[in-house]
Amino acid sequence: MAEFFIGLMSGTSLDGVDGVLADLSDGGIAVQGYATAPFPVGLRTELMALNTPGNNELHRAALAGNGLARVYAQVAQQLLEDAGLAPDDIAAIGAHGQTVRHRPGEFDEVGYTLQINNPSLLAELTGIRVVADFRSRDLAAGGQGAPLVPGFHRALFARPDEAVAVLNIGGISNLSLLPAGEGTVLGFDCGPGNALIDHWCQTHIGQPFDAGGQWAASGRVLPELLARLLAEPYFAKQPPKSTGRDLFHPNWLASHLGTSEATPADVQATLTELTASTCAAHLQRHGADSRTLIVCGGGALNQHLLARLRALLPAVEVVSSAERGLPPQQVEAAAFAWLARATLNGEAGNLASVTGARGPRSLGGIYPA
Numbered sequence: 001m002a003e004f005f006i007g008l009m010s011g012t013s014l015d016g017v018d019g020v021l022a023d024l025s026d027g028g029i030a031v032q033g034y035a036t037a038p039f040p041v042g043l044r045t046e047l048m049a050l051n052t053p054g055n056n057e058l059h060r061a062a063l064a065g066n067g068l069a070r071v072y073a074q075v076a077q078q079l080l081e082d083a084g085l086a087p088d089d090i091a092a093i094g095a096h097g098q099t100v101r102h103r104p105g106e107f108d109e110v111g112y113t114l115q116i117n118n119p120s121l122l123a124e125l126t127g128i129r130v131v132a133d134f135r136s137r138d139l140a141a142g143g144q145g146a147p148l149v150p151g152f153h154r155a156l157f158a159r160p161d162e163a164v165a166v167l168n169i170g171g172i173s174n175l176s177l178l179p180a181g182e183g184t185v186l187g188f189d190c191g192p193g194n195a196l197i198d199h200w201c202q203t204h205i206g207q208p209f210d211a212g213g214q215w216a217a218s219g220r221v222l223p224e225l226l227a228r229l230l231a232e233p234y235f236a237k238q239p240p241k242s243t244g245r246d247l248f249h250p251n252w253l254a255s256h257l258g259t260s261e262a263t264p265a266d267v268q269a270t271l272t273e274l275t276a277s278t279c280a281a282h283l284q285r286h287g288a289d290s291r292t293l294i295v296c297g298g299g300a301l302n303q304h305l306l307a308r309l310r311a312l313l314p315a316v317e318v319v320s321s322a323e324r325g326l327p328p329q330q331v332e333a334a335a336f337a338w339l340a341r342a343t344l345n346g347e348a349g350n351l352a353s354v355t356g357a358r359g360p361r362s363l364g365g366i367y368p369a
């Protein structure tokens with residue numbers, strides 16, 4: 001019998017909400033529907049603003065959580081409608097929330113990670129049980145709270161006979177290293193994915209992202225700027241590690257730009273090269289036995305970025321996740337459906353080998369329908 005879950009992801013690129021409906025019966029992963037909704041402009045602006053300290057944040061974060069839950073509910077309802085299902089048919093929604101701060105292990109050794117959300121409102125609006133706040137328990141257990149998708153990547157993409165790497169390029173990029181057979185899975189954030197690329201596009205050509213990477217392809221990589229950006233200590237840090245907009249924000253970029261004669265297109269080419277080269281370097285450093293790199297997240301639609309990855313990794317076959325059964329925009333949302341099921345079953349969602357937590361933990365809170 002089918003066991004339907006909905007996964008809802010709104011990631012660090014802040015482009016909106018991706019949702020999938022998946023049948024996860026018997027440990028399988030069969031995605032049956034996909035829906036997406038952009039954020040209303042005001043909500044997007046507020047979520048972006050909440051990434052940095054500001055006035056009256058508690059009040060604003062609470063209202064943004066309500067706004068986010070409403071968009072989540074719309075996406076969930078769209079999935080139900082498309083599939084001809086009723087709320088009672090769904091075991092649970094896994095709702096990631098919107099990360100606005102991510103400071104694991106800082107300040108008091110536990111630190112915090114904050115995903116704005118209102119899971120109670122989402123349960124009320126949909127009539128479906130909600131699982132939310134997936135990251136905090138891993139932090140409480142000494143972990144990074146991220147990345148959480150490697151377990152799902154293993155369930156979906158691992159091969160018994162060859163090591164496989166999976167690269168998610170969202171606002172931030174993260175890599176999962178899946179050894180052949182039963183070996184230990186590694187995973188970590190590599191650094192910026194699309195966050196700075198999107199920022200530069202919006203600022204200079206008024207577009208939310210660089211479609212296909214065409215603008216970047218028209219520029220020249222600036223070696224000195226690239227070297228300054230690559231000097232960021234995060235890139236050389238040993239895992240476990242995770243990052244976010246807390247570090248890779250527009251001011252970080254501005255502080256490295258200097259006053260050269262660079263054209264905006266050259267900076268765009270350099271930012272794209274930064275994403276490609278940091279991802280490639282992390283693969284070479286930690287997963288050199290992988291001959292296949294499966295790319296997912298919206299960055300998989302950036303053809304120029306994929307071409308740069310292929311050039312930097314000549315011995316690796318770089319493929320979109322679409323070629324391995326799941327379109328790039330659906331992978332993370334499917335992961336949160338899968339993580340919700342793990343929580344309901346009392347199973348661990350984290351991999352301690354990835355996050356550095358003291359052990360496997362069942363993640364999140366359950367909000368009844």
Ligand SMILES: Nc1ncnc2c1ncn2[C@@H]1O[C@H](COP(=O)(O)OP(=O)(O)OP(=O)(O)O)[C@@H](O)[C@H]1O
Nearest residue numbers: 011012013170171172194209211212297298299301
């Ligand atoms: N056609 C395209 N060409 C180039 N880039 C694209 C295209 N479509 C989407 N993108 C990029 O993908 C981003 C969205 O990716 P995705 O939805 O995977 O991110 P996310 O879920 O917010 O991130 P994260 O993985 O950090 O949580 C957009 O902001 C844009 O930069």
Ligand SMILES: CC(=O)N[C@H]1[C@@H]2OC[C@@H](O2)[C@@H](O)[C@@H]1O[C@H](C)C(=O)O
Nearest residue numbers: 012099102146147148149172174189
């Ligand atoms: C704190 C947070 O929201 N982290 C996200 C972000 O977006 C990509 C990367 O940084 C990854 O670490 C994580 O998301 C994915 C879904 C994860 O947890 O695996």
